[in-house]
Amino acid sequence: MLSRLLHSLSGRLSLMATLVLLVFLAVLSGVLERAYRTSLDEAKAREMQLHIYTLLAYAEPDGDSLQLPLILPEQRFNQPDSGLIGAVMDSRGRVIWRSQSALSLPNFSAMPLPLPLRQGQQVFAEVQLPDMPTPYSSFRQGIAWGLDNERQFTFVVLEDAAPLHAQVRQFSGTLWRWLALGSLALIAVQLLVLRWGLAPLRSVASALKRMQQGGSDTLQGNFPRELVPLTDNLNLLIENERRQREKTRHTLADLAHSLKTPLAVLKGMDPMADPKGAQEVLAEQVKRMDSIISYQLQRAVASSPKSILRGVAIQPMAEKILSALDKVYRNKTVDAELLCGADALFYGDEGDLMEMLGNLLDNGYKYGGGKLLVEIANTSDHRGLEIVVSDNGPGLTAEQWAQVIQRGVRADQQQQGQGIGLAVVVDIVESYHGKIGVGASELGGAEIKVTL
CATH class of the missing domain: 3.30.565.10 (Histidine kinase-like ATPase, C-terminal domain)
Incomplete structure (x- = not known):
């Protein structure tokens, strides 16, 4: 099947155009998915930063530590297994506060969390918590407390990333469905365009077939201007070949006709009656025949013009x-x-x-x-x-x-x-x-x- 396509001009063009289209669609889908995931991550980071600002609003200093209320306005912080967890770490990386939603994780305080951040640092990442089937989105921000910023804290918000992944999968599925439909439509349009674009070549092939079958003596048709030099040169080559064949036939006929007279003279002479005269006649007629043959041979090899030759x-x-x-x-x-x-x-x-x-x-x-x-x-x-x-x-x-x-x-x-x-x-x-x-x-x- 592939070899048949490669031996067809339209097949080659269709195959290459289809491969280019598929590569383009694959790259386009990857770019769109990445852009969509980036936009979702940025939106999620802004949302989680708002949660940190909420925790900051309710945080109160307690010596070298901070105190936050047990009940927070965001109800998901108050519900176990809600998928939203808040926590605060001190400068040594110890968890000094965690929300009620983290109670379902008894070893949360002992979990190896990243190092604390300095004042103003913000980090958004995806982390995998122990004993959790799905990863979590994590947003951390370093906060300095006190007149001289002597107390450093890191506020942490974790949120289940499963809904985010589901959203990305849904977008990818929808994207690929539409891209598949679009690619099929484009391939169909491409085949129609190729068929229409290659129609002049098919018309040239049809004209050649008609000429071979005796329908016409030349390539006839309304060809586009890009093919006119080709068809004109082919017509010229055909005409030259026909003229040369006709010329050769005429030359042979002329040669035969020209040799009739000297041959008739030779046949009619009588060497026995006049040996010396016969010898002179023989020499004269041989010379004449030699002249005739030389001329006709030179005439036969004189070529017809071929404008498609190089100069x-x-x-x-x-x-x-x-x-x-x-x-x-x-x-x-x-x-x-x-x-x-x-x-x-x-x-x-x-x-x-x-x-x-x-x-x-x-x-x-x-x-x-x-x-x-x-x-x-x-x-x-x-x-x-x-x-x-x-x-x-x-x-x-x-x-x-x-x-x-x-x-x-x-x-x-x-x-x-x-x-x-x-x-x-x-x-x-x-x-x-x-x-x-x-x-x-x-x-x-x-x-x-x-x-x-």
Whole structure:
């Protein structure tokens, strides 16, 4: 049962809230009981002090002792077993007077009472008298008598504490009954509040179930704003996964379709009739098939955007690519300048960023005139990205740009390569719902601008 509760979010919250509530109620009951007992003790102490003042009013000096009447106004002092006892001790702790109610205690005078008190001292405590089943409340007060306060007495009042204890027990029982009822009501309200508070999570789970059963393509519902980022990211992840699956299917279909023509050419050639021509055709078609396969593989691995990924630092990756290109084109002096802040981030797949930057910068090295300017910065909302690559090469017209972003078309047929680099960049940019375009740069060549 406990393990089932711990594996449920609502069960965990209910269990912890119930435990906290019970601990709070236990502490609260202890504090209330102590406060109630303290108030009763203070009231009882004031009441017993009034009894001492009554005894003082009737006390008369008799040498070194005191005399009190046999009959006192408080009738309980005059009745044996009344539960109220008065006594006076001298400075040596001897009982020199006791009330008629103490006659039921024949050994009262021989009882070990606490030491006498000095003038003005007051002590309220609970004591256990010999042969008595219940404890007694005791109030003692030191009194000095005479002109020079030379005679010290201690007035003592004892009262049966059983009614006080019964009052405390009654209060505790009533308190615990009401606290139990209150705790049950609070637990019921807490369960209702938890059920209401966790309803949005249940609605998300229901939306996921409906989507799994084919009821909808996305998570749909009126979710609270705290869950909107979660549902939006889930919808984005679902859409990206669907787009990637569709993209893979299309890529495989394109690959099959693209290979039909060279395969048909190979099937139709006659090596016996023209061996040399067949060899040339074979080499040409193999090269073409290799180009097609390379392009389709690069296109297939181009990732879809995932906005829930952590940001990828751009500056170190751009510097690494530029360093590698310097080695590749070591026979060509290229003055490359990178303007990219250390806080610039790309919110997507790291491989996409490397593929995109690698192709753009490689073209700048390959077709530029020796100068290259790379500017990279996040947009004002820190979620978008702008990449601008400028060179001092021959530049590109709109017609040339439309051609070079097509599959297998190179800007310069004299250069080596398969002509798929910019096409891959365009695919990646489109997968991030971005834009890519070309214009004239201030360096005199082409300026390719990517906005994601």
